[in-house]
Amino acid sequence: MPLPFLTADRAFDTTDHVALPFDDHDQWRRPYRPGSWRVGSAALALLLASFVLLAAVIIAAAGAVGGSLATFGIAVLVIVAALRMLRMGTWVSRAGVRRVGFLSTVTVRWAQVISVRTVQQPVRWLGLPRTVQGQALVLDRQGGEQLLLLTDHNADFLSRVEAFDRAADTVEAWNAEYGVDPAATR
Secondary structure: OOOOOOOOOHHHHOOOOOOOOOOOOOOOEOOOOOOHHHHHHHHHHHHHHHHHHHHHHHHHHOOOHHHHHHHHHHHHHHHHHHHHHHHOEEEEOOOEEEEEOOOOEEEEEHHHEEEEEEEEEEEEOOOOOOEEEEEEEEEEEOOOOEEEEEEOOOOOOOOOHHHHHHHHHHHHHHHHHHOOOHHHHO
16 A cells, blocks of 8 residues: 655655656655654554554453453554654645644745745754754744744654755755745845
């Protein structure tokens, strides 16, 4: 069963450095592959869910239907959380850029974007409270708001500096293609 949210298109495997390698720019796409930390965490969560489902079957066979349903519900929640972890990240299309978090999603239309730039700043290590010095791809919106799109220390790019640079360049290219020219707004 293909999981399109798990892998980026094979267009990024080529040696051609085409900034916008997709034919259909209206479809939301992640401009990078999920990192090993994200995929590994989701795999461990799905492994845990399989054991919880097995426990639900054993509890149901023992005759405790209420306990079995509760255990099955817990397994479903773990599966949904694992799939949401795989879906997290930055997505781009002709319509704009979308930052998908675990509990929320923020979509910004390209017309509202002032700039997309890579900056050196303290970033969270694997999303934990600990911060380290690193790079971040920051989107500046109209009204002075900033949106952190990517960091080189998150679950997708930890120990993958080249992948972070490639993803940041790709998002900047989408902004250059569909964003508003800053000189035209003056």
